[in-house]
Amino acid sequence: MKRALARLLGCLATALCLLPAAHAQSDYPNRPITLVNPYAPGGPADTLARELAARLKERLGQPVVVENKAGSAAMVGTGYVARAKPDGYTLLMGTSPGIVVGPLIERTTYDGLKDFDFIGLVANQPVVLVANAKLGIDNLQDLVERARKQPGKFNFASAGTGGPTHLAGEMLRRRAxxxxxxxxYKGAAPALQDLLGGQVELGMLSVSPALPFIKDGRLKPLAYTGMRRSSLLPEVPTMSEAGVENWNEISTWYALVAPRGTPAVIIQKLSAALTAINAEPAHRQFLAQQDGSIENMTPAEVTAFAQKDKAAMTELLGALEMLVK
Incomplete structure (x- = not known):
């Protein structure tokens, strides 16, 4: 009888200890949330993070403060969130370079998949292959034929080593x-400057920075790296449509993620908020202007999406001998 009573009292004590935590989860959020952007202010990721923060505030009823922690191709900010308390109050604008590519090519303090709980996909931004219009190259097949006749003649500019713009060019090189x-280059702006000046012939770039020069005729778009055409460039074929076989989509994707161990009830609440935001017409218009596609994914689906991207990047980076030893 005494043993049974002791066990009962022990269970009651445990339950009482868990009550504050359970209440905190059901009451989430009850204070401001920090959304870490692992890039410098003013860039595409920062613009997207601030748009998302404003809309999360409306949905959650608490301020969402964007904190920029740039460095090492998104790995500084990504590592910071991996070490944060998993209580839902520190979130990350996770990106393909920080989550997938960085840990594959450098030794990092975190595992891009194991150290995070994925909430949802915020946006997906593929890349466009462009040529200086003075080359007179009208389509991808024309480029392929000329490149095969003159191997090594053509250079392609990217916004940085190891990023989607670089890896898209490497995949094209191998697949075609x-x-x-x-x-x-250190960003799209200097890459565009040399591309327009003729110092490089080709560029793999995000659509938004290249679009004004495509519209004024100085750059010729040849192919898009997504699986579907860009809404901003509906006349430009995808790589697959242009004849590149076995093309794997390469894009800059943005995912809302939290430190591993964040309570499931909080993950689900944030996932529901993101899904509702994605349905807002004003938000959809904003993303369309950034060439960002909306793909509603459950936490399990976005986790699988990141795992698939890691498998594709592991294969490509291995072929390029860029995997960390």
Whole structure:
């Protein structure tokens, strides 16, 4: 009888200890949330993070403060969130370079998949292959034929080594069996400057920064790296449509993620908020202007999405001998 009573009292004590935590989860959020952007202010990720923060505030009823923690191709900010308390008050604008590519090519303090709980996909931004219009290259097939006749003649600019703009060019090189040389830049702006000036012939770039020069005729769009055409460039074929076989989509994707161990009830509440935001016409229009597609995914689906991307990038980076030893 005494043992049974002791066990009962022990269970009651445990339940009482858990009550504050359970209440905190059901009451979430009851104070401001920090959304970490692992890039510098003013860039595409920052613009997207601030748009998302404003709309999350409306849905959750608490301020969502964007904190920029740039450095090491998104790995500084990503690592910071991996070490944060898993209580839902520190979130990350996770990106493909920080979550997938970075840990594959450098030793990091975190595992991009194991150290995070994925909430949902915020946006997906593929890349466009463009050529200086003075080259007179009208389509991808024209480029492939000329590149095969003159191996090593053409260079392609990217916004940085290891990012989607670089890896999209490397995949094209391998899939189309052409010899083109990568020229990395520190961002899209200097890459565009040299591309327009003729110092490089080709560019793999996000659509938004390249679009004004496509519209004024100085750049010729040849192909889009997504699986569907861009709404901003509906006349430009995808790589697959342009004849590149076995094309794997390469894009800059943004996911809302939390430190591993964040309570499931909080993950689900944030997932529901993101789904509701994605249905807002004003938000959809905003993303369309950024060439960002909306793909509603459950936490399990976005986790599988990141795992698939890691498998594809592991294969490509292995072929390029860029995997960390």
């Amino acid at each position: 069996n052409i010899d083109i040389t990568h020229v990395p």
